[in-house]
């Protein structure tokens with residue numbers, strides 16, 4: 001389930017099928033039908049997301065280990081747990097080895113992100129330019145925070161959508177992301193704050209292929 005070759009033919013739906021994951025996805029779909037406003041919906045999702053982070057035994061070990069072939073580098077593993085076939089929702093785990101940091105990146109979707117194991121230091125950037133040049137961005141640090149197991153935040157782009165995380169625990173950190181896109185397969189952006197360079201970025205899942213490019 002957390003191995004790329006297990007999903008060559010069916011990379012959508014519940015790649016990891018447990019009652020805990022089904023409960024969160026069902027609650028997300030229910031609230032999608034009920035609440036039109038993204039900000040109100042992510043708030044309403046907090047209890048269900050907290051329950052998943054507090055639960056034990058639903059995340060296979062293979063989806064909680066570093067991934068040497070990572071396109072993000074540093075052995076960072078991104079494992080799809082649930083993927084809506086229409087690209088409207090993904091639940092994934094992100095494993096950041098000790099001493100590794102993600103690139104500075106964006107997500108381009110509303111959702112919730114929380115720590116399941118280990119500790120992360122997160123640096124969030126604010127964009128100072130108007131975004132009209134797709135190859136450049138002027139960024140400044142707007143927030144730094146440390147997060148441990150059970151702690152999570154909501155994401156409502158464009159606010160606080162650009163960040164990087166690094167693991168500060170002595171074991172790899174595992175964070176859980178519920179986001180309203182097919183996060184690892186959409187073209188996002190990688191940023192170099194010092195030089196202002198912006199690069200198109202598709203992170204890819206360690207355990208599921210992305211659809212062929214149109």
Ligand SMILES: [Fe+2]
Pocket residue numbers: 105106107163
């Ligand atoms: Fe991120």
